Amino acid sequence: MKNISFFSMGAALTLASVALSIPDSRLVGRWQGTDRYFGLSYEEGLAARGQAQEVEVNLTISPDGTVGGRIGGAELSTCRLEANRGWLGRMLQVKTDFIIHGKMVGRVSANSEIGTHTISVPLDLDGNLLDGSVFVMRGGLSYPYPFLKLRLTRQ
Numbered sequence: 001m002k003n004i005s006f007f008s009m010g011a012a013l014t015l016a017s018v019a020l021s022i023p024d025s026r027l028v029g030r031w032q033g034t035d036r037y038f039g040l041s042y043e044e045g046l047a048a049r050g051q052a053q054e055v056e057v058n059l060t061i062s063p064d065g066t067v068g069g070r071i072g073g074a075e076l077s078t079c080r081l082e083a084n085r086g087w088l089g090r091m092l093q094v095k096t097d098f099i100i101h102g103k104m105v106g107r108v109s110a111n112s113e114i115g116t117h118t119i120s121v122p123l124d125l126d127g128n129l130l131d132g133s134v135f136v137m138r139g140g141l142s143y144p145y146p147f148l149k150l151r152l153t154r155q
Contacts, residue, residue, distance in 0.1 A: 024083075024097075024098070024125065025063070026125060027061050027081065027098065027125060027130070028061050028062065028063050029060070029061060029154055029155070030058070030059070030060050030154070030155040031057075031058070031059045031060075031061070031069075031130050031152035031153065031154055031155065032056070032057065032058050032059075032152060032153060032155045033056075033057050033130075033150060033151050033152040033153060034054050034055060034056050034057065035054070035055060035057070035148055035149050035150065035151065036052035036053070036054060036055075036149075037052060037053050037054070037055040037072065037108060037109055037112075037147065037148055038052050038147070039111075039112060039113075039147065040108065040112055040113050040117065040136050040145070040147050041113070041136070041145055041147075042145070044111075044112060044113060047111075048111065053109050053111075055071065055072040055108060055109060055148065056070075056072065057069070057070070057071050057072075057134075057148070057150060057152060058070050059076070059100075059130075059152060061081055065080050065081045065082065066079065066080055066081075067079035067080060067081050067100050067102065071104055071108055071134060071148065072107075072108035072109050072112075073106055073107050073108060073109065073110075074104045074105060074106035074107060074108045074117075075104070075105050075106055076102060076103070076104055076105075076119075077102060077103045077104070077105045077116070078102045078103050079100050079101065079102025079103070079119075080100065080101055080102060081098055081099070081100050082098065082099055082100075082101070083097065083098060083099075084096050084097060084098050084099040084122060085097060095122065096122040096123055096124045096132060097123075097124045097125060098122070098123050098124070098125070099120065099121065099122045099123070100119075100120070100121035100123070101119075101120055101121075102118075102119060103116055103117065103118055103119065104116070104117045104119045104136075105117075108147075108148075117136050117137075118136070118137040118139070119134055119135060119136055119137065120134075120135045120137055120144060121133070121134050121135070121150070122135075123150060128153060128154055129151060129152065129153060130150060130151075130152040130153075131150065131151055131152075132149075132150045133146045133148065133149050133150060134146070134147055134148040134149075134150060135147070
C-alpha cells in the first residue's frame with residue numbers, strides 16, 4: 001500500500017507541475033503598452049544622463065504559451081509564458097502568477113546595446129492589465145537587471 005500512495009503522490013505532483021506550465025487562457029492575445037526606458041544596464045542609464053525614452057511594447061501570447069512581439073526595436077525570440085506560482089505561493093504572496101522566459105534580439109532604442117539578451121518577465125494579470133517588469137539576465141553571479149516596467153492592455 002505504501003508504494004501505491006508514493007506513486008499516487010508522484011503522479012499528482014507531476015500533473016500539478018504540468019498544469020502550472022499551461023498558461024491561463026485569459027492571457028492569450030495581443031497586449032500593448034509604453035513605458036520609460038533608461039538602458040539595459042546601470043552604465044547605459046548613466047550614459048543617458050537620466051533622459052528616459054518612451055518605448056512601446058507589443059506582446060502576442062499564443063494558446064500554447066509561446067510569446068512573440070517587440071520591446072522597442074528588439075524582437076522577442078524563443079519566449080515562453082509559464083505559471084510562476086501555485087496556490088501556496090499566492091497565499092504567501094511570493095513571486096508573480098506568470099513569467100516569460102526567452103531572448104530579446106536587437107536594439108531596444110537607438111542608443112541601447114545591440115545583441116541577443118536573455119530576459120525574464122515576471123507578471124500578474126490585474127483585471128484587463130498585464131502588470132510586471134522586464135529583466136535582462138547577464139549570467140554568472142550577476143543579479144537580473146530590471147530595465148522596463150510593464151503595464152500592458154489587451155488589443
